[in-house]
Amino acid sequence: MDILIVEDETAIADLIQLYLEKEGFTCHVCHRGDVALDYVQTHQPDLIILDLMLPGLDGLEVCARIRQRPGAKDPYILMLTAKGEEIDRIVGLSTGADDYLVKPFSPRELVARVRALLRRSLRQTGSQQLQRTKHFTLDLEQRIAQRHLTPERPETLDLTALEFELLATFMSYPGRAWSRTQLIDKLWGGDFYGDERVVDTHIARLRKKIEPDPANPSFVKTVIGVGYKFEDVAV
Known part of the structure; x- marks a missing residue:
C-alpha cells in the first residue's frame, strides 16, 4: 500500500x-x-x-x-x-x-x-462482486456505483471511497436500521477514535450524491432515536 x-x-x-x-x-x-x-x-x-x-x-x-x-x-x-x-x-x-x-x-x-x-x-476481497437494488448497482471489484432512476439511463455516481463503502453497507441490508456506533464498527472497525457525529457528515454527503432531493431523502432515511436506514427494493 x-x-x-x-x-x-x-x-x-x-x-x-x-x-x-x-x-x-x-x-x-x-x-x-x-x-x-x-x-x-x-x-x-x-x-x-x-x-x-x-x-x-x-x-x-x-x-x-x-x-x-x-x-x-x-x-x-x-x-x-x-x-x-x-x-x-x-x-x-x-x-x-x-x-x-x-x-x-x-x-x-x-x-x-x-x-x-x-x-x-x-474487506471486499472474496465478497460478491455486484450488489443491486431497484435503483442502484454497485460493482465491488471495479468500485463503480450507478443509480437507475430511469431504466434507460443509468447514472454513474462520483462517490468517495468511504461513501462507496457506506452505500455498500446500506445495500447489503435494505430496511435495516443502523446506529452510528454500528456504522462506525462496520466501516472503521475497532480502531476508530473519533466523534460519532462523523457519521452524520458522511451521510449528508452521500445524500447529496444519491438522492433526487437531499432535503427529503427517499433512500437514506433518518430513524429517530436510532440512526439511519436504507430503503430500496432488493433485486
Missing part, C-alpha cells in the same frame, strides 16, 4: 514515515499542498495523511480538490491538525476527509487508524 504524507514540519513527517515504513508501508513525503496535488495526479496513492496547515494551498483546499478530480483511484484521507475545536473537525470532514487526528498524537494511534482505513478496502 502506498501512502502520501503531506506535512510541512519535517520532524513530524519523518516520524510518521518511520513508523509507517516499519509496518511495511511504502511512503512518500511532500511539504506543500500544490506539490501533493501533482503527486496524487501522477502516482495515485492508496491513502493520504494530510496536514491542515500547509504553505500555499492548505489541507482543506487540497482535500477538496482531490475529491473533485476524476481518477481511477480515490484515496483515503486522514487529516492532521493542531486545532481541536469541533468546527475544524466538521469542516475537515465535510471536504471529504475520511478521518481526523489532532496533534499531538501517538504514532501508534496514527498507525492504527491507517490500518483501519485500509482494511475497509481489503
Whole structure:
C-alpha cells in the first residue's frame, strides 16, 4: 500500500514515515499542498495523511480538490491538525476527509487508524462482486456505483471511497436500521477514535450524491432515536 504524507514540519513527517515504513508501508513525503496535488495526479496513492496547515494551498483546499478530480483511484484521507475545536473537525470532514487526528498524537494511534482505513478496502476481497437494488448497482471489484432512476439511463455516481463503502453497507441490508456506533464498527472497525457525529457528515454527503432531493431523502432515511436506514427494493 502506498501512502502520501503531506506535512510541512519535517520532524513530524519523518516520524510518521518511520513508523509507517516499519509496518511495511511504502511512503512518500511532500511539504506543500500544490506539490501533493501533482503527486496524487501522477502516482495515485492508496491513502493520504494530510496536514491542515500547509504553505500555499492548505489541507482543506487540497482535500477538496482531490475529491473533485476524476481518477481511477480515490484515496483515503486522514487529516492532521493542531486545532481541536469541533468546527475544524466538521469542516475537515465535510471536504471529504475520511478521518481526523489532532496533534499531538501517538504514532501508534496514527498507525492504527491507517490500518483501519485500509482494511475497509481489503474487506471486499472474496465478497460478491455486484450488489443491486431497484435503483442502484454497485460493482465491488471495479468500485463503480450507478443509480437507475430511469431504466434507460443509468447514472454513474462520483462517490468517495468511504461513501462507496457506506452505500455498500446500506445495500447489503435494505430496511435495516443502523446506529452510528454500528456504522462506525462496520466501516472503521475497532480502531476508530473519533466523534460519532462523523457519521452524520458522511451521510449528508452521500445524500447529496444519491438522492433526487437531499432535503427529503427517499433512500437514506433518518430513524429517530436510532440512526439511519436504507430503503430500496432488493433485486
